[in-house]
Amino acid sequence: MTTLYGISNCDTIKKAQKWLKTNNVTYTFHDYRKDGLDEALLKQFLKDIDWTDLLNKRSTSFRNLSTEQKENLSEESIIPLFIELPTLIKRPLLINKQNHLLGFKAENYQSFFDI
Numbered sequence: 001m002t003t004l005y006g007i008s009n010c011d012t013i014k015k016a017q018k019w020l021k022t023n024n025v026t027y028t029f030h031d032y033r034k035d036g037l038d039e040a041l042l043k044q045f046l047k048d049i050d051w052t053d054l055l056n057k058r059s060t061s062f063r064n065l066s067t068e069q070k071e072n073l074s075e076e077s078i079i080p081l082f083i084e085l086p087t088l089i090k091r092p093l094l095i096n097k098q099n100h101l102l103g104f105k106a107e108n109y110q111s112f113f114d115i
Helices: 011-022 039-048 067-071 075-084 106-113
Strands: 002-006 028-031 093-096 099-102
Touching: 002 011, 011 106, 039 075, 093 106, 099 106
Parallel strands: 002 028
Antiparallel strands: 002 093, 093 099
């Protein structure tokens, strides 16, 4: 089972979805805003992905964090922030079985699915 995680209005998500459809990859889309993001799901991500890799430092949400929040980021402090502001998570996050891929580049998806 392949799951694409992100938010539906993200242009990069749309590119990834188009690539998946064009290449006949069956997937489900989990929209953080509509389907939610809870601590259990987030901890599942964090088992295989370091929180620093998940953090989208280019996002508006990150830029809007206070200086104190940015300076005191840790795995413990980032969990409630990710839940409150899922746009802090790099998009898309693609999970297929136990493998994951962050971001979208067609060549990386091609390799990921060995197409």
